[in-house]
Amino acid sequence: MRKQLMKGNEAVLRGAILAGCRAFYSYPITPASEIGETAALLLPQVGGTFLQSESETAAVNMLYGAASTGIRCMTASSGPGISLMQEGISYLAGAELPCVIADITRGGPGLGNIAAEQSDYFQVVKGGGHGCYRTLVLAPDSVQEMCDLTMLAFDLADKYRNPVFVLADGFIGQMMEPVEFPERAILPAPPAWAVRGTAETRKNFITSIFLEPDALEHHVLKLHSKYEQAEREETRYEAVQTDDADVVLVGYGISARILKSVVQLGRAQGLRLGLLRPITLYPFPTEAIRSLAATASAFLTVELSTGQMIEDVRLAVEGRRPVEFYGRSGGNVPSAEDVLAVVRNIIKRCSVSEPEVAHV
Amino acid sequence: MSDFEVLHQKARSFYATFERKAELQHQTHYCPGCGHGITHKLIAQAIDELGIQDRTVLISPVGCSVFAYYYFDVGNIQVAHGRAPAAATAVKRSLPNSIVLSYQGDGDLAAIGTAEILHAANRGEPITVFFINNAIYGMTGGQVAPTTPLGSKTITSPFGRSVWNEGYPLHVSEVLASLEAPVYIERVALGNNKMIVRAGRAIKKAIENQINGLGFSFIEILSPCPTIWKMQPQDAQAWVRDELTKIYPLSIFRDKTLEAQRRPERAEAPALEKIPEILGCQSPRSVDNSICQSAAKDFRIKIAGFGGQGVLILGEILAEAGLDAGLQVSWLPSYGPEMRSGTSNCQVRIATQPIDSPLVNRPNVLMALNEPSLHKFLSAVEPGGWVLYNGENLPAGVARHDVNFIVRPFTALGDQLGDARAGNMIMLGALLKATSLIEEKWIDGAMRRLVKSERWLDLDRKALALGQEEAILK
Missing domain, CATH: 3.40.920.10 (Pyruvate-ferredoxin oxidoreductase, PFOR, domain III)
Structure with a gap:
């Protein structure tokens, strides 16, 4: 065992470099700043580029330029900065450019505050930019996963030629836990489509404009088929004691960590609780949740928001079982005891009547 | 005896046929008399003369020149409105040996993209920027631009551009010339043949600076837009020569070509095996779990x-x-x-x-x-x-x-x-x-x-x- 204690934000950047990231463009924002600070320190030492841009708008377009050259590149920000990047993310997806974006979510809307929330789900998972595109979204719940999923994000970005998000909340970014890094670094060769300023790549070009309706529809359908492939091949989740669970808790990031306490606490008190933790928020583990609707009596979604991911849980359950919500926002966090009280309430209600049949 | 050669061919850096449209593939999509066509030709000739076709990466903007990649047989990247200097920055930093040409109109560069051009210039990014100033929004159909002359009627300044509503015309070259980093800033015009030759020389020099490893070079090109200006091409050209140059005087605002220092080369990348150590990813600790207390x-x-x-x-x-x-x-x-x-x-x-x-x-x-x-x-x-x-x-x-x-x-x-x-x-x-x-x-x-x-x-x-x-x- 060779582990070291490190902040989630510091692990993200180290994972990125180990995965071959050699360009990082960002604008400071709490609670994501340590990622850029670590990049400023380390990237020049590995022959890479770090530049603090004039804005998030510039940062995401620098990412567009770097990605066009086929090198692995990344940015990191939080709520308001991600909002500013949305146009560029749409362009990146439209031009099929791979890159990794870390969102260490803070409180919103507007300036909100710098405490942790999970209120960027809609803008990251559903896409805040224009057009028919998706971003793949990975949701770490530990410092180890901040490293591991960032590395995976680069592979997925290249595989699908699409931006991939690492979506974590301020807690996961700021906390320290033991982390074990891979012993070897990799540096994949630039892909054949990249524009490299060479004779071999002279015919290559990067664009997201398709003026003719048929040409654009063809392009949009091509993107869509990539997303369908991702839905088939990339869905990841963690199931904790869900097999016999009466109530399935659903949460990601720091909420999932709290829900792991709730499962333990509840099981110790004789309640059959389980946890379904989506690791990929897009593609969402729809099938896994849908199949649990056959055995569980109810679902409880817990988020640091007023309820965003719950929409995907409800779409998965399709009305077969009640899907309840509990959340805090503004930087407040539910305790395991708070959640357990909500669970008891649900059990009381669900045990008096059979689960309702969905109205079709 | 003549000291020039007449060539009956396009620049080699242009494609033989232009696939922008199914028909008329020998023509660009630009209107007759448009300054983009002339500027494209000057740039393509410079690329040929400097022998950099393979190394060139052209960043095309949003606006009438969005389709520059249909014409230039070089590496092409089409980018978001206003952000060409940001994308160009990252391309150049990723590929230091490439020749990065960033091409923008006046809505793109002087309105929505002011932050990006200012900061790219201020960082002295070693790229070449071509700024087509025709004092109007062309592609969107003739709205007022930051560069539109006072009093000019456009579809969004129907009573004439006013100091009190839209403010004064923006002089981008002069603004950038207030920065320390740029190596070369010149404003040229496509007002007559002599001016066009002068523009060609400036364009070539701005590219040469990049080949020589110098910093930021910027060429502002006063350019006719006969269609939106509702003029005959020859009248539009005359208007550039006689009127636009009064508002935007032609000048070399900066030329540090001779004294500018080459940018330092980036340090060589370490061997891949060294990277975990550089990142501090090798823990100083090797823990034996057996020491863990049993309680x-x-x-x-x-x-x-x-x-x-x-x-x-x-x-x-x-x-x-x-x-x-x-x-x-x-x-x-x-x-x-x-x-x-x-x-x-x-x-x-x-x-x-x-x-x-x-x-x-x-x-x-x-x-x-x-x-x-x-x-x-x-x-x-x-x-x-x-x-x-x-x-x-x-x-x-x-x-x-x-x-x-x-x-x-x-x-x-x-x-x-x-x-x-x-x-x-x-x-x-x-x-x-x-x-x-x-x-x-x-x-x-x-x-x-x-x-x-x-x-x-x-x-x-x-x-x-x-x-x-x-x-x-x-």
Whole structure:
């Protein structure tokens, strides 16, 4: 065992470099700043580029330029900065450019505050930019996963030629836990489509404009088929004691960590609780949740928001079982005891009547 | 005898046929008399003459020249409106040997993209920027631009551009010339053949600067837009020559071509095998799990105080020591403005079992370095838990009979030892003495890694020892 204690934000950047990231463009924002600070320190030492841009708008377009050259590149920000990047993310997806974006979510809307929330789900998972595109979204719940999923994000970005998000909340970014890094670094060769300023790549070009309706529809359908492939091949989740669970808790990031306490606490008190933790928020583990609707009596979604991911849980359950919500926002966090009280309430209600049949 | 050669062919850097449209593939999509066509030709000729076709990457903007990649047989990247200098920055930094040409119109560069062009210029990015100024929005159908002359009627300045509504025409070259970094800034015009030849020379020089490793070069090109101006091509050209040049005087605003220094080469990348070491990813520690104490433990520790009292480092030392001892650990700070002024707290878990949540809502150890922290967190402490408080006595009205208190003036004791800031480690010494939290040797190992100076390490060791003596139950 060779582990070291490190902040989630510091692990993200180290994972990125180990995965071959050699360009990082960002604008400071709490609670994501340590990622850029670590990049400023380390990237020049590995022959890479770090530049603090004039804005998030510039940062995401620098990412567009770097990605066009086929090198692995990344940015990191939080709520308001991600909002500013949305146009560029749409362009990146439209031009099929791979890159990794870390969102260490803070409180919103507007300036909100710098405490942790999970209120960027809609803008990251559903896409805040224009057009028919998706971003793949990975949701770490530990410092180890901040490293591991960032590395995976680069592979997925290249595989699908699409931006991939690492979506974590301020807690996961700021906390320290033991982390074990891979012993070897990799540096994949630039892909054949990249524009490299060479004779071999002279015919290559990067664009997201398709003026003719048929040409654009063809392009949009091509993107869509990539997303369908991702839905088939990339869905990841963690199931904790869900097999016999009466109530399935659903949460990601720091909420999932709290829900792991709730499962333990509840099981110790004789309640059959389980946890379904989506690791990929897009593609969402729809099938896994849908199949649990056959055995569980109810679902409880817990988020640091007023309820965003719950929409995907409800779409998965399709009305077969009640899907309840509990959340805090503004930087407040539910305790395991708070959640357990909500669970008891649900059990009381669900045990008096059979689960309702969905109205079709 | 002539000193020029007549060529009946396009520049080699142009494609033989233009696939922008199904028909008329020998023509561009630009209107007759448009300055883009002329500028494209001047750029393509320069690329040919300089022999850089393979190395060239053209960044095309949003606007009439969005389709530049249909014409230039070079590497092409089409980018978002206004952001060409940002994308060009990253292309050049990724590919230092490429020749990056960034091409923008006046809506793109002088309106929506002002931040990007200003900062790219100010950083002295070694790229070449061509700025087509035709004083109007062309592609969107003739709206007022930041460069539109005063009094000009456009579809969004139907009463004429007004100082009071749209302000004065923006002189981009002059603005950029106020910066130190740019190497070469010139405004040229496509007002007649002589001017066009002059423009061609400026364009070529701006590219040569990049080939020579010099910094930022910028060419503003006053350019006709006969369609939107509602003029015949020859009248539009004359208007550029006679009117536009009055508002935008032709000039070399900056030429440091001879004295500018080449940019330093980037340091060579280290071997891939070296990277984990550079990242500090090789842990100094190799932990033997067998040393882990057999007794189950689950310490949920809340440490709180004023910023500057060493709250976060105290937690970090505990977590590091726990990891060394083969235990499961987590450390979670309060962050942001709280860290920079006012109160600070962190939550540490040290346990024999894997840690579910790093959040500590029900601590079994509270280390309160000031009174507000005691008031805030005391009620949450689990019965039977430990409360360490920094004071002579508990504040009036504070009472709990189901927890263990250690109340000492830790800060004052630190002051006596040599520095009030050592109070945190005295408190830690007291905690170690009173509980089975962790063996002192692990704390010492963590301190050696985390405490930066020998003086402080010495002081902290004394503080830890003093704390063990001071661990008096109250």
